[in-house]
Amino acid sequence: MENLNGYLIISAILFSIGTVGVLVRKNAIVIFMCIEMMLNAVNLTFVALSRHLGNLDGQVFVFFIMTVAAAEAAVGLALMIAFYNNKESIDVDDMNLMKW
Amino acid sequence: METLFFAFISLVAIVSAILVVGCRNPINSALALVMTFFCLATYYVMLDAPFMAAVQVMVYAGAIMVLIVFTIMLLNIRVNASKIATHKLVLGSAIGFFTLLNTIVIILKSRAALPNGPYSSTVIKQVGHTELIGREMFTNFLLPFEITSILLLVAIVGAVILAKKKI
Numbered sequence A: 001m002e003n004l005n006g007y008l009i010i011s012a013i014l015f016s017i018g019t020v021g022v023l024v025r026k027n028a029i030v031i032f033m034c035i036e037m038m039l040n041a042v043n044l045t046f047v048a049l050s051r052h053l054g055n056l057d058g059q060v061f062v063f064f065i066m067t068v069a070a071a072e073a074a075v076g077l078a079l080m081i082a083f084y085n086n087k088e089s090i091d092v093d094d095m096n097l098m099k100w
Numbered sequence B: 001m002e003t004l005f006f007a008f009i010s011l012v013a014i015v016s017a018i019l020v021v022g023c024r025n026p027i028n029s030a031l032a033l034v035m036t037f038f039c040l041a042t043y044y045v046m047l048d049a050p051f052m053a054a055v056q057v058m059v060y061a062g063a064i065m066v067l068i069v070f071t072i073m074l075l076n077i078r079v080n081a082s083k084i085a086t087h088k089l090v091l092g093s094a095i096g097f098f099t100l101l102n103t104i105v106i107i108l109k110s111r112a113a114l115p116n117g118p119y120s121s122t123v124i125k126q127v128g129h130t131e132l133i134g135r136e137m138f139t140n141f142l143l144p145f146e147i148t149s150i151l152l153l154v155a156i157v158g159a160v161i162l163a164k165k166k167i
Helices: A004-024 A028-053 A057-087 B003-021 B026-046 B048-076 B089-109 B119-128 B127-137 B140-163
Strands: none
Touching: A004 A028, A004 B003, A004 B026, A004 B089, A004 B119, A028 A057, A028 B003, A028 B048, A028 B127, A057 B048, A057 B127, A057 B140, B003 B026, B026 B048, B119 B127, B127 B140
């Protein structure tokens, strides 16, 4: 496959945009979506390299990453709802109970 | 032709990814994220992995995004349009930019190993991608597959306990 670097660079760009989103935004749900985007960028790297090497292990890994992302979505969104019930806000600046 | 299509999909993916970060309303971010996921599914099809593309559309663009949109609608947060709710914009962008620079330098300088695995494009087209993934998953990766079920069970229990008012 000749275009491996193209896929890897797209994946790097998506990962970096996700990083910027996590660092810059304050809305917890948007941060969560950016984390999902970073996971997807890594998935793209896995699939591209697995295709390049002719080895399917990477795609099975992508499957497990998707499972972890689903579990993370369930628990994370439940956490956000619980937090919103307490504080009427989902800004990450308001989540400072454990800050010293 | 394929290069042109790749460039087009990349453009859509990057623009929608930027929209995810840039949109002020979380609903718009969620819709842009769906677009990004569809672009990634297209990449998977181009990489001879149609099963991964189907799973991507069903699990990510279907299940997870419905969950996120549902939460956004449920919380019904009032968008404060007057003030831009961000942390240190310059610092975050600089860190992201250096991450990108670093990764691209590493990608361009390094060399992946030569393709020597058994699953070439012709084999995948002959046997079928889903069958190959299934064989791999239920033979070599059987134990991780079973552990995954425990992970999902723990996640369900955790979500229920967190969402309940009184246990």
